[in-house]
Amino acid sequence: MESDFEGASVIEVKIDNTARSISFRPGGDPTRGWPCWWYFRVKGITPGETISLQLQGTKATTAGGPLAKPLASSWAMPEQATYSHDGKTWLRTEKGTRQDEFMIYTLKPETTSFFVAWGPPYTPSAATAFVRAMSEKSPHATAKELCRSREGRSVPLLHVQEGERKKEQRFGVWVQARQHAWESGSSWVAQGFGEWLLSDDADAAWLRQHAEIFLVPIMDVDNTATGNGGKDAQPQDHNRDWSPQPHWNEVQAAQKMVGGLIDEGRMDVFLDLHNPAPGDPTFFYILENSSLKEPMIGLRDRFIELSYARNLATDQRQLGQHEWQSAHRESVPGDNLELQEQQHRRLPRRRRKSRRFGPRIPGGETRQALTPTISRALPNHIPGEGLRPPVRYATPILDNQQHLSNRINAC
Numbered sequence: 466m467e468s469d470f471e472g473a474s475v476i477e478v479k480i481d482n483t484a485r486s487i488s489f490r491p492g493g494d495p496t497r498g499w500p501c502w503w504y505f506r507v508k509g510i511t512p513g514e515t516i517s518l519q520l521q522g523t524k525a526t527t528a529g530g531p532l533a534k535p536l537a538s539s540w541a542m543p544e545q546a547t548y549s550h551d552g553k554t555w556l557r558t559e560k561g562t563r564q565d566e567f568m569i570y571t572l573k574p575e576t577t578s579f580f581v582a583w584g585p586p587y588t589p590s591a592a593t594a595f596v597r598a599m600s601e602k603s604p605h606a607t608a609k610e611l612c613r614s615r616e617g618r619s620v621p622l623l624h625v626q627e628g629e630r631k632k633e634q635r636f637g638v639w640v641q642a643r644q645h646a647w648e649s650g651s652s653w654v655a656q657g658f659g660e661w662l663l664s665d666d667a668d669a670a671w672l673r674q675h676a677e678i679f680l681v682p683i684m685d686v687d688n689t690a691t692g693n694g695g696k697d698a699q700p701q702d703h704n705r706d707w708s709p710q711p712h713w714n715e716v717q718a719a720q721k722m723v724g725g726l727i728d729e730g731r732m733d734v735f736l737d738l739h740n741p742a743p744g745d746p747t748f749f750y751i752l753e754n755s756s757l758k759e760p761m762i763g764l765r766d767r768f769i770e771l772s773y774a775r776n777l778a779t780d781q782r783q784l785g786q787h788e789w790q791s792a793h794r795e796s797v798p799g800d801n802l803e804l805q806e807q808q809h810r811r812l813p814r815r816r817r818k819s820r821r822f823g824p825r826i827p828g829g830e831t832r833q834a835l836t837p838t839i840s841r842a843l844p845n846h847i848p849g850e851g852l853r854p855p856v857r858y859a860t861p862i863l864d865n866q867q868h869l870s871n872r873i874n875a876c
Contacts, residue, residue, distance in 0.1 A: 467506040468492070472588045474692030475505040477521075486517035488567070491541045491583070495525040498694030498702075501541040502647035504582035510574050518546060518570040518581060520561075539743055541583065542568040548581040550574065555585040584740075587643075587652035589618055589690050592682040595656050596621040603663040605673050612718035616687045620715050623659055623680040627673035636676035636733040637726035641719065644703040646688035646695030648740035655682045655738055676733075679722065684715045704737075734768065748772070 466487065468475045474492035481487075487507065493500035500523040510516065522538025545557040561570045572579075580586075600608035605627040611620040626635065642648075642655035659680050662669050672678070685703045688695040696702060706716040726732040741747065749769060754762055 467508065468504075468692075470506070471590055471690050472586050472692050473504050473506075474500075475503050484517065485514060486519055488519040488521065490521050491523050493523075493693045495523075496699045497688050497691070498646060498698040499536050499540060499696045500525050500694055501536060502583050502692060502694050503541065504580070504586050504692060506578060506580050507574075508578040510577050510579065512575050512577060513573055515571055515573050518572075520546075520568045520570070521566055538566065538568075543583055543743075546570040546572075546581055547583070547585050548572055548574070548579050550576045550579050552580050582649075583647070584649045585653060587649045587656075587683070587689075589621075589683055589686045592652065592686075593619060593621045595659065595682060596623045599623055599659055599663055606663055611681055611722075612714045614687045615714055616690075618686045618690060620684070620686050620718070621682065623678075623682075625659075625662055625673055625678040625680070626676070627670070630674065632677065633729065633731070634675075635731065637729070637731040638672075638676050638678040638734045638736075639719075639723055639726065639732070640678070640734075640736045640738070641681040641684055642738040643683040643685055643689060644695070644737065645739060646685040646693055648695075650740045651738035652682045655680060677731075681715075681719065684719070685713075686715070704739075733764075 466475070466478055466480070466489075467473070475489050476492040477488075477490045479488045489503065489505075491500050491503040493502060503520070507516065520542060522536065522541050524535050526535055542561065542563075544560050546561065547555050548558060549555045558570045558572045561568045563569075570581075572581075596608045599606045600623070603625075605625055607624045609622045609624050611622040614620055640655060640658060642651035659682075662672065662678060662680075683689050685695045685698075687693075688698060696704075701712045703713055703716060706713050707720065711717045711720060723732060723735065749772070751765060751769070757765065
């Protein structure tokens with residue numbers, strides 16, 4: 466086994482060459498975040514043979530963090546492990562099986578070596594290569610550096626805008642990922658957004674022409690590079706560091722740029738990408754109304770409603786209007802907007818102000834409450850092809866950071 470490369474993390478390795486099995490635990494320094502990330506390379510394989518990976522959870526606790534006992538092993542045990550023959554194309558194993566304190570994954574590599582990880586790794590080198598590739602591909606993209614990390618690593622940033630529209634006429638859009646280093650999926654989503662943004666899609670072109678977009682694929686580059694978890698890192702979690710005196714260079718630099726957009730009156734969308742917890746279907750976490758003021762509350766609600774409207778419209782196009790209404794008869798009002806508005810006004814205030822944006826189940830009260838606004842949005846937005854996943858709901862953010870909401874209110 467090898468773990469001397471960027472992003473790798475593993476400890477307590479035991480190799481049984483007779484059984485062709487490997488037991489291990491996630492590596493990582495507990496002072497640098499939850500030790501739940503693991504990533505390594507296995508060599509000396511006979512192509513086609515079955516290899517057993519036996520994973521145990523960490524025994525460590527996080528120094529100074531909220532954990533008074535070792536991290537629950539489930540955080541380190543995805544339903545399926547991720548593996549690759551070349552370190553570029555990532556595949557899923559079959560579902561693992563739980564045996565006592567172990568999660569056991571089996572796979573049959575097609576080559577003499579393979580990489581395996583908690584999830585598809587996305588390293589700072591990958592972020593740098595992506596930002597550079599996008600800037601070379603498109604005249605509307607520029608590769609920049611947000612800052613240098615505390616350990617001297619570059620934090621890549623992609624800047625996108627098209628045309629001669631003046632700065633004050635452009636929306637400000639800030640998208641960042643990976644404030645928690647082990648949440649690799651968020652960086653892949655950020656890259657996917659960047660690739661779409663510079664594509665020939667009509668919506669992407671409109672956004673480039675009317676907005677100035679800043680995209681940071683990895684915020685916590687140091688912990689990502691060293692294979693540490695990042696969450697609850699000492700002395701401060703990146704996601705909790707948004708304060709008047711931030712510890713991390715990345716947060717300080719991002720605050721400065723976001724603060725500039727706020728001062729210009731065009732900090733319109735701030736999107737912070739994370740990984741969901743196991744079994745968590747939530748799409749968005751948001752600030753409570755008590756932490757915001759208008760027009761921010763209305764703009765936030767509009768953003769969420771348009772997001773679900775896009776999904777709703779795609780459902781209708783894929784299934785056909787008649788079939789879709791038949792399948793969701795109780796949750797889809799008729800075409801009469803005036804009647805829909807009357808129905809909406811008659812809803813109790815408790816339901817109109819629900820913080821769940823979208824249904825838990827089709828036909829739920831929340832979708833009915835939001836349908837009038839969604840219906841008005843549909844004619845103005847023609848979605849792309851492809852059936853999207855079922856709509857889930859949003860709940861208020863759990864860490865209500867007053868200092869961040871104060872900055873948002875400065876708009």
